[in-house]
Amino acid sequence: MKNVSRLTWLNGMTFESEQFGHKIIVDADSKFGGQDLGARPKVLLLTALAGCTGMDVVSILKKMKIENYKLEIQVEGELTDQHPKIYHTINVTFNLTGKNLPEDKVKKAVELSETKYCGVTTMLKKSAKINTKIKINQGEIS
């Protein structure tokens, strides 16, 4: 299977990207010559990671008949100081809220995504140490 993303340069550091008919503006911060009109390329890697693992987790929990909850995922990436700047550490926090959420099943769903299904995690962990936290109703589970 093949995926394609196309970018057209608009001006300055501003690009318009297109994938499967969806458009995203990509831009840099003003301190790097951009106009802050859209997403930063390197942050899109973190968005990709969050989306990939998030879809896995909701799919796996659905198969486990767990559907009535809220989920937020925060992904922080820490960059090296020298060029080429890469993420040396990525911290992923899953925040679930809901009644009677079974810790063991939530933990299992996250583990299955990390170890078996999420291709973005698999790719990025070749560069970065990925640390994962799970919080249920704001309490961290081990």
Add this chain to the structure above:
Amino acid sequence: MKNVSRLTWLNGMTFESEQFGHKIIVDADSKFGGQDLGARPKVLLLTALAGCTGMDVVSILKKMKIENYKLEIQVEGELTDQHPKIYHTINVTFNLTGKNLPEDKVKKAVELSETKYCGVTTMLKKSAKINTKIKINQGEIS
């Protein structure tokens, strides 16, 4: 330096992401239970790569006093068949159009991005073989 991306699950496979105040909807194709309302996570990796190297190239060419041209970047990623599905090959094509574009300088700008500046390329090439083509006014340069 630290980057952050936050995703909130809306429903199905649909998530809303936020980074530096910019929102992007992330969703899956209908054949994977999604509603096709936004970007696919794994394709965002290719958008990140295109944006990162694109910003490098326009910056470097600007320093070389080359500014009057158009640029489109196409990035194709070929996925493995088995889970976790990762890109084993990524093909990047730079399409530049304009008068009197110096091949050697364009080639140098792309090489500097690939080898020295683009952190996204550096991270993804740990998983994928990255092949690069440069076309000036639709003619491929070696």
